[in-house]
Amino acid sequence: MTDARPVVVVDVDSLRPDHVGAYGHPLPTTPTVDRLAERGVTFGRAYAASTPCIPSRAGLLTGRYAVHHGVATHGAEALTLHHPDAWAYEERDGVDPREWQTLPEACYRAGVPTGAVSTFPRHPAPWFVRTWHRLEQPREPPGERETFATVRAEDAVDRALSVLDDLAEATASRTGAHGDGRFLLYLQLWDPHFPYRREPTARFRGGVDRHPHPTEEAIAAHGERSTPAGPDAVDVRDRSDLDRLLAQYDAEIRHADDELGRLVEALERRDLLDPALVVVTGDHGEAFGEHGVYRHHWSVHEPTQRVPLVVKPPADEPRAAVDVDIDGPVTNVDVAPTVLDYLGVERPARWQGRSLRPAIEGDRSPREAVVLEHGLQTAQRAVVRDDWKLVRTLHPGEWSEHLPETALYDLGADPYEQENVADEHPTVVADLTETAAEWVRSAGAERLSDPLATVAERGPAGHRFRQWWTDR
Numbered sequence: 001m002t003d004a005r006p007v008v009v010v011d012v013d014s015l016r017p018d019h020v021g022a023y024g025h026p027l028p029t030t031p032t033v034d035r036l037a038e039r040g041v042t043f044g045r046a047y048a049a050s051t052p053c054i055p056s057r058a059g060l061l062t063g064r065y066a067v068h069h070g071v072a073t074h075g076a077e078a079l080t081l082h083h084p085d086a087w088a089y090e091e092r093d094g095v096d097p098r099e100w101q102t103l104p105e106a107c108y109r110a111g112v113p114t115g116a117v118s119t120f121p122r123h124p125a126p127w128f129v130r131t132w133h134r135l136e137q138p139r140e141p142p143g144e145r146e147t148f149a150t151v152r153a154e155d156a157v158d159r160a161l162s163v164l165d166d167l168a169e170a171t172a173s174r175t176g177a178h179g180d181g182r183f184l185l186y187l188q189l190w191d192p193h194f195p196y197r198r199e200p201t202a203r204f205r206g207g208v209d210r211h212p213h214p215t216e217e218a219i220a221a222h223g224e225r226s227t228p229a230g231p232d233a234v235d236v237r238d239r240s241d242l243d244r245l246l247a248q249y250d251a252e253i254r255h256a257d258d259e260l261g262r263l264v265e266a267l268e269r270r271d272l273l274d275p276a277l278v279v280v281t282g283d284h285g286e287a288f289g290e291h292g293v294y295r296h297h298w299s300v301h302e303p304t305q306r307v308p309l310v311v312k313p314p315a316d317e318p319r320a321a322v323d324v325d326i327d328g329p330v331t332n333v334d335v336a337p338t339v340l341d342y343l344g345v346e347r348p349a350r351w352q353g354r355s356l357r358p359a360i361e362g363d364r365s366p367r368e369a370v371v372l373e374h375g376l377q378t379a380q381r382a383v384v385r386d387d388w389k390l391v392r393t394l395h396p397g398e399w400s401e402h403l404p405e406t407a408l409y410d411l412g413a414d415p416y417e418q419e420n421v422a423d424e425h426p427t428v429v430a431d432l433t434e435t436a437a438e439w440v441r442s443a444g445a446e447r448l449s450d451p452l453a454t455v456a457e458r459g460p461a462g463h464r465f466r467q468w469w470t471d472r
Contacts, residue, residue: 005314005342006276008185008267009335011060012256013053013120013193014297015282017046017308018210019253027204029253032261033280036312041360042325046309047384048284049331050373052297053120054078056283056332057128061103063336063351066373067444072451073375075461081127082447099349103336104131104184110345113170113183115163119151119190133170134163153191153259160187161266168270181275182343187263192252194295200247207250208243213416214289222292227398228466229296236294245295246288274315277342281332282307290416292402298377300391301417305372305382307332313360314342320362329370329384330356352443371439377463378403379456383432387412390432394456397463
């Protein structure tokens with residue numbers, strides 16, 4: 001049995017895991033993802049290592065943390081990776097660029113056909129677009145501006161089906177009916193990112209019952225604030241309005257899932273689903289008022305940083321069991337090493353993520369603790385170990401009155417991070433602070449500066465944009 005496998009990675013924007021059926025959501029949002037989970041494993045404590053969109057995808061495709069690859073925010077700072085200028089095969093000035101290659105570059109080097117469909121054209125980054133054998137970035141429908149109302153999931157999946165045909169033909173043309181079986185297809189879906197276009201139909205009502213926060217009193221208090229993305233921005237005055245907003249969000253998720261179902265059906269028709277590794281994850285989640293911010297991704301708190309991670313391994317490969325939830329902290333930086341592991345491709349030496357294959361096969365969870373970052377609306381770093389989560393705010397963005405410099409949460413007792421217990425547990429704060437400092441020293445050892453600290457010094461890109469917009 002060879003390790004060579006077709007791989008499909010699906011990256012769904014703004015998808016909270018607690019709105020996915022496989023993670024316990026009772027409403028019919030994700031039947032396709034749930035079927036994949038039934039044939040594989042779910043990681044119950046998966047995080048995006050750095051958020052939002054561009055830093056998250058940099059981690060996904062480089063196998064490195066933002067403190068190492070340097071993409072900690074959006075804008076001009078996100079256009080360049082900490083990476084040798086040349087990605088050619090030869091060694092130059094004592095640096096072997098192969099050690100730094102991104103996921104598509106590593107596949108290119110190994111002769112694995114790759115294709116990508118991205119509905120995220122607003123922030124073109126050279127490190128993202130290069131080296132795919134085929135890259136599709138569909139634009140908005142004619143007459144629409146290039147805004148947050150971006151490409152529909154149906155168009156993205158149409159393109160993905162075309163790319164799938166090309167990849168399958170490319171492998172078949174080499175040897176045998178399916179070549180050696182190896183290709184990589186990456187699909188990024190914008191839905192369910194705002195603005196929401198689906199109607200909040202009755203089948204998605206009632207989801208607010210699974211959201212104890214914000215309370216009616218909290219919503220009223222949030223409305224008194226002058227900070228961005230408050231309840232007034234989304235017409236939320238009470239929990240009934242919040243239920244309507246959540247129903248719209250769930251309807252968007254269902255639309256994306258239905259379109260993903262077309263891709264899964266195409267894999268089945270080609271007899272490629274069983275031998276494939278299929279990964280479904282997200283770039284970040286979405287806040288719905290837990291800390292006064294609604295329908296936005298703005299901080300390192302759980303609603304923004306937690307993502308789903310569903311992995312369907314090849315049918316004849318070992319796995320812990322069918323439909324298993326692996327409860328140990330992992331991040332999306334671990335996805336690229338996992339992909340190369342199943343493809344039988346050597347991972348670049350500078351990668352920092354770890355393959356999740358041992359965990360999928362039942363051996364272990366790869367980490368006891370993870371370090372997380374957000375760099376667009378705020379500049380924050382967090383450490384998660386066991387039930388403890390330490391949050392350090394380097395720059396509060398527009399929320400200076402509401403974000404303490406240091407916060408400690410007991411996620412077991414307080415999963416919505418409502419009570420800061422830092423003063424009651426100084427030893428835990430000191431221990432996790434040292435964990436974060438050591439992580440920066442080791443993970444970012446090859447950089448002269450901490451990218452997130454630089455973001456804090458300049459001001460997060462979203463914060464700077466709001467200042468410019470106000471002053472123009």
